[in-house]
Amino acid sequence: MNRRNFILGAGTAVLMLKVAAIQAKEPTTNSETVQLWSDVPPGGGGPSGNHLLTSHGSLSNVTRPYLQIFRPAKPNGKAVIVAAGGGYKRIELGIEGWPLADWLTERGYTAYVLAYRLPSEGWNAGNIVALQDAQRALRIVRSRESHVSLLGFSAGGHLMGMTATLGDSQTYAAQDSIDSISAVVEGAALIYPPITLERPYTHTSTHKVLVGPDASMQEEAEWSVQNRVTGNTPPEFLVQAEDDSVVDPHNTLIMAAACEERGVAVEMHRYATGGHGFGLGRGDAPTREWPGRYEAWLGRLGTG
Secondary structure, three states, X not given: OOHHHHHHHHHHHHHHHHHHHHHOOXXXXXXXXXXXXXXXXXXXXXXXXXXXXXXXXXXXXXXXXXXXXXXXXXXXXXXEEEEOOOOOOOEEHHHHHHHHHHHHHHOOOEEEEEEOOOHHHOEOOHHHHHHHHHHHHHHHHHOOOOXXXXXXXXXXXXXXXXXXXXXXXXOOOOOOHHHHOXXXXXXXXXXXXXXXXXXXXXXXXXXXXXXXXXXXXXXXXXXXXXXXXXXXOOOEEEEEEOOOOOOOOHHHHHHHHHHHHOOOOEEEXXXXXXXXXXXXXXXXXXXXXXXXXXXXXXXXXXXX
16 A cells, blocks of 8 residues: 555544544544554554444545544543444444543543454455454554553444453464554453353343354354453453343343452442433433543552
């Protein structure tokens, strides 16, 4: 690919994002954008044209994955990588990405909002592309920050769960010196995540996109986060509503059990009502309580 054309194309896409973000209530904190890959992402392929962002902040047609960085006025020296959900078909920046960036920066954390490739958009590397992006993003952030944790929602929670449990296992060929940096994190917060793709929990968009209706039991097991938990997995923070109709509420129980079995610190908060996709919480639903619990958990990371 022509390097100049790549730079111009990326710049145009970012401009289009900024125009749409005005309607989607982008965080008030100034941001910068960092491309994950200096050239074509591993394997190539994928969609063409500009990124597509709805007025509600739903991102798709992710031609070039990137990190959007939001810095606090008074940094506390800690960073959080945020992955919004969307069933691996879109990325809900307006509901789960940007609101959390604002929330984090208000508390002194540097927020790195991840725009990852969507496996459903024709990438040659197939279903692993989002995981490649997440690992690359983590290494980029660790090249800049001393303390890094992960925060993921729905499919983004699955992605961050896989990233946290992979550790330094490589999902792509090293591109440059960044890829020699360890991909270990201090902790991972997974909010209403599809943890398991194993039967009978096969109805999610995450299952449909990553492994498909004809997946073998082995494929389903390989993409199930609980099966990758080891004694080296970082502390986990789990949140889900018991009336979640999109991701079966047993998912957080399954992850908590896997962590406890392997001696991994885990904190879980389950709420009677709240549904799915509630972000920071809706109305008077009890799920509005979780950000306070998360703030306390974040403050304890790295101190024990």
